Amino acid sequence: MGHEIKNEALARAHSWLGEEFDAETREQVKLLIDSNLDELTESFYRGLEFGTGGMRGKMGVGTNRMNVYTVGMATQGLANYLRKAFPDREIRVAIAHDSRHNSRRFAEHVADVFASNGFRVFLFDALRPTPELSFAIRELGCQSGVVITASHNPPIYNGYKAYWDDGAQVTAPHDGNIIREVQAITSVAQIRHGQAEDRVTTLGEEFDERYLDAVQGLSLSSQAVAAHSDMPIVYTPLHGAGVRLVPAALRRFGFTNIHLVREQAVPDGDFPTVESPNPEERSAMRMAIELAGRVNAEIALASDPDADRIAIATPDGYGGYTLLDGNQMCALLTYYICRRWQELGRLDGRQYVVRTIVTSEMVGRVAESFGVRSHECLTGFKYIAEVIRTREAMGEQYVCGGEESFGFLPCDFVRDKDAVSSIALAAECAAWTRTRGQTLLDLLREMYVSYGLYRAAMTYIIKEGREGQEHIARMMAEYRSSPPHSICGSPVVTVRDYFLRESLDVATGRRTPTPPEIEQSNVLQFITADDTIVSVRPSGTEPKIKYYFNVREPLPSAALFDETAARLDAKLEQIKRELGV
DSSP: OOOOHHHHHHHHHTTTTSTSHHHHHHHHHHHHHOOOOOHHHHHHOOOOOOSEEEEEBBSSSSSBSSHHHHHHHHHHHHHHHHHHHTTTSHHHHHHHOOSTTTTTHHHHHHHHHHHHOOOEEEEEEOOOOHHHHHHHHTTTTOSSEEOOOOTTTTTTTEEEEEOOTTTBOTTHHHHHHHHHHHHTTOOOGGGGOOOGGGEEEEEEEHHHHHHHHHHHHOOOOOOHHHHOOOOOOOOTTTTTTGTTTTHHHHHHTOOOOOEOGGGGGGGOOOOOOOOHHHHGGGGHHHHHHHHHHHHHSSEEEOOTTTTTOOOOOOOOESSSEEEHHHHHHHHHHHHHEEEEHHHTTHHHOOOOEEEEETTOOOOOOOHTTTOEEEEEEESSSHHHHHHHHHTTTTOOOOEEEETTEEEOOOOSOOOOOOOOHHHHHHHHHHHHHHHHHOOOOHHHHHHHHOOHHHHHHEEEEOOOOOOOHHHHHHHHHHHHSSSEETTTTEEEEEEEEETEEEEETTTTTTEEETTTTTTOOOEEEEEEETOOEEEEEEOOOEEEEEEEEEEEEEEEGGGGHHHHHHHHHHHHHHHHHTTTT
């Protein structure tokens, strides 16, 4: 970084030596000033950005780090906006947190700041799944909520997610308005704290029962569960909040033979048994799959640290287990729910599902085959929640929705991805397929014959710090100015630019607007003549540029699955090589 930036960072660091900061913070800042100018610059070169959904960053001292001061300033800015948005009324907020280091401390500080602003605060007594926070906002009539989590990021990270009164993460116009209020908090002296503890109400097991009652009401195949109640199920919370409610939800559905991965059932912000607490990574599922093999499990399941994402592994027919990817999981659960709704007489033409623009088109084809409409939205569950909010005002009924990054929501009493209810329904789906003499993988292959064999992959490049941000911006600019002409020998026929909000027909040069209900976003999609789709976007929460690849071929029979899948997987690898990722 340049000398000017380092000097600005040093000046900010010196401002953190005042008496308004605690002694430990001052000591750590002094140590950085004296011995680690590079780390000091990274810690102070900017304020930790409060984006459209909140903020996420490494923990430590500094304006660019997650600590009680940056958390307090964000909370005060949010409180200031809530007073403007909901004047002349008591404002109610709910707060939850995961198992990460400092999560409880940050959550208690958020509660203190809100209470000191005169708000009625509901704080969970210990870690809880993020979807229960969304449920609490709606159930308790709150205007906002906050969950302290960094999802599946490495242990050094933590984060702050802000929610609105419908239980969804904030979207326009509130997101931009909140950002402006947070940016207006330029000093810790502006934070109200240390007042009105009597305004904080603790939420405990009694509230858990209200949420679990709602989850239990989602069951669609109680007879199948009763017939296979002792079906072996393996579950791991990956050291996170899912251990509080997922086993209870499975028992509520009627399952009795649940095997916890005991080593990973202990909440621990170091996540000591995994390289990454990310259920997208097969390595994170290693212990669950090993246990599944020992107990001959019908299904192995996992949730990430804040229990909003899920992973599913199913027997592969050769003595091992196949880890479904997020697209397969979404398509499978969408099929199960739509089919059971149809069989139970719940479909009347008003129903719809939602998928994000980088999620497999198979999800939409499955829904439409049952007469259920399919809607697209930008990446992120706050956009799925926005579709729910819009469509319910039009009298339409939400069935389910999901995204390729292992997020799924099978209900509308939560407005964020929900591992608790999704895991319960995935286990029920496994019991239902068992009554048909199938495994989940058998059902998925049956679906491929009907809809075509879809294969997908996602990869990313990590670019950290200020220089990393600039590098990612340059990469997106280059893709925008010079898109690929062909991919795997198939010409690119359409380029969708969600930032410019237009779709380019390459052959004719004709430009048409992207659907008006999809907001502007820095996403590019390249679509080829053979229906390959490549999507590129910077991550909104991590220092990454992400690539999504989707390919498809017809599958005449299940017997051709292996060779067709191998051909498509080789194509995915070729696409990665061509793009250099």
